[in-house]
Amino acid sequence: MGEGCLSRVPAVFAALFPGRMAMVVADVNTWRVAGAEVYRHLLDAGIETGVFLIPDREFHAEWKYVEMVEAAVKGAGAVAVAVGSGVINDLCKLSSAHLGQSYICVPTAASVDGYSSFGASISYEGVKQTFDCPAPVAIVADIRVIAQAPKEMTAAGYADLAAKIPAGAEWMIADLFGTEPLIPDAWHVLQDVLDEMLSDPEGVAAGEPSAIAALFEGLTLSGFAMQAARSSRPASCTDHLFSHYLDMTHHRFRGKLQSHGFQVAVGTLTMCAFFDAFCEMDLGGIDVEALVAAWPTLEQEHERALKLFDGFVDPKLGYNVITQKYQGPDDVRRELSSVKAHWPELRDRLRAQVYPFRKMKHLFETVGAPSDPSQIGVTRAQLKDMVPKTQLMRWRINLLDLSLRAGIYDALVAAVFGPGGAWDLTDEKSF
Ligand SMILES: [Zn+2]
Known part of the structure; x- marks a missing residue:
């Protein structure tokens, strides 16, 4: 945690997932505020990196998005780097657990307590449920980014x-x-x-x-x-x-x-x-x-x-x-x-x-x-x-x-x- 620490993401990623490809998972807003920068830092560090943007402008933590993220990360054989707030993190958390691997979280807002929690809160067949899944192996929290989140x-x-x-x-x-x-x-x-x-x-x-x-x-x-x-x-x-x-x-x-x-x-x-x-x-x-x-x-x-x-x-x-x-x-x-x-x-x-x-x-x-x-x-x-x-x-x-x-x-x-x-x-x- 610190001001301006997005540049530390590649070192954290390389230390925890040596030789693996990264997949930045974001939505259109979080891509703009931090995703693009994280992507650039990863590429600059020589880490093979892909991007998955949630296709909808407005979305909730629903099962269909878990499947989308899972398919993208699995298809690329990558490790997720969740850049976003609570929903993006929960989607990456559950899909990574399904893939039997961990992920890194780059929060963009101090909006929920789910970043470091065990479990993801997802709507499945219309009912909001907490699914068992481990917390990310690392959180890189740039307070400069988080402080600029909408009030x-x-x-x-x-x-x-x-x-x-x-x-x-x-x-x-x-x-x-x-x-x-x-x-x-x-x-x-x-x-x-x-x-x-x-x-x-x-x-x-x-x-x-x-x-x-x-x-x-x-x-x-x-x-x-x-x-x-x-x-x-x-x-x-x-x-x-x-x-x-x-x-x-x-x-x-x-x-x-x-x-x-x-x-x-x-x-x-x-x-x-x-x-x-x-x-x-x-x-x-x-x-x-x-x-x-x-x-x-x-x-x-x-x-x-x-x-x-x-x-x-x-x-x-x-x-x-x-x-x-x-x-x-x-x-x-x-x-x-x-x-x-x-x-x-x-x-x-x-x-x-x-x-x-x-x-x-x-x-x-x-x-x-x-x-x-x-x-x-x-x-x-x-x-x-x-x-x-x-x-x-x-x-x-x-x-x-x-x-x-x-x-x-x-x-x-x-x-x-x-x-x-x-x-x-x-x-x-x-x-
Ligand atoms: Zn809560």
């Missing part, structure tokens, strides 16, 4: 990093439940420095190299955390599911697909609002046996899931997820007893982890990320409608699962979307 891309990266705040809190809940224990290496590498990495939204908005470098480093550490955990748990939870829902429904605003980070910004704010309301509740006084007696059967949950996802692009998504994550009365009793016994400590730990909604909103306003769903063309009513679906979009335990078990789900939704709430439906912003 909204950098703001999106900031929001993607900020999502680790509520995501961390949801991991604490899964840890308490025992479904996904905290992994110390994965936790500390990111969470210990996260506050600091998020502390300069003004500098990030102004494109100051030092602030951009700190943001990029934070995003990279998030990727390392995912590598350590071999899952996306350290970096995302319900905050990201709002984005996945919008991707799956091909949501557009003013004709344009909305960036991962901007969608995640809305999910992150929503989760901060949920945690604000959650920490106001008293779970130290719950009647565990009454809640266990009211706990639905798997058959009832199947019915609810099918109804909820009726007409959705993947109508069985919720059904499949609940099949995976359903827990019977004994588990629920154990979990609720644990929450009840540890309530004040749990609440204090969650409060120490999650930023209040107001604080997060202010950070996003400062950095230029969405601070209201209307800014990505989503109404508060639509957002409210997404909430029960996000509970059933991933097998991992989240805050909504705990709320359902504790019988406070409806109260939480009312606190966030009701009068005076963060997303008060009567205060709908027009767009």
Whole structure:
């Protein structure tokens, strides 16, 4: 990482892939901002180099592009040099894994945390999924290039990093439940420095190299955390599911697909609002046996899931997820007893982890990320409608699962979307 380090790409490539041909993979924009320069440096260094440009101007991380990149790289017998932002990197990551080899990443924006992560987030048959595949063997990050990325891309990266705040809190809940224990290496590498990495939204908005470098480093550490955990748990939870829902429904605003980070910004704010309301509740006084007696059967949950996802692009998504994550009365009793016994400590730990909604909103306003769903063309009513679906979009335990078990789900939704709430439906912003 450094200013003006694109010239180092050939040396890195030659050291890691001696004698191999390079294939610069870019799109029309990233070719202009860095791809052409990387290509020239590689040729100047005497490395045989090809180019594959994504043929479409607007594209998402979809399976057909993985196949295109794979065919191009395989056909040439080359190694990919991904020059671009999150999507280009994910396409190269998965296609390289299919070819049984690694690749080099040259990021052009501090827009996502996927550069250094294990796994690629790709839409396959209409459903956004994370495919297992290793991180690149090297990242050459030229801060000069990254700082010149469109402001909204950098703001999106900031929001993607900020999502680790509520995501961390949801991991604490899964840890308490025992479904996904905290992994110390994965936790500390990111969470210990996260506050600091998020502390300069003004500098990030102004494109100051030092602030951009700190943001990029934070995003990279998030990727390392995912590598350590071999899952996306350290970096995302319900905050990201709002984005996945919008991707799956091909949501557009003013004709344009909305960036991962901007969608995640809305999910992150929503989760901060949920945690604000959650920490106001008293779970130290719950009647565990009454809640266990009211706990639905798997058959009832199947019915609810099918109804909820009726007409959705993947109508069985919720059904499949609940099949995976359903827990019977004994588990629920154990979990609720644990929450009840540890309530004040749990609440204090969650409060120490999650930023209040107001604080997060202010950070996003400062950095230029969405601070209201209307800014990505989503109404508060639509957002409210997404909430029960996000509970059933991933097998991992989240805050909504705990709320359902504790019988406070409806109260939480009312606190966030009701009068005076963060997303008060009567205060709908027009767009
Ligand atoms: Zn993300």
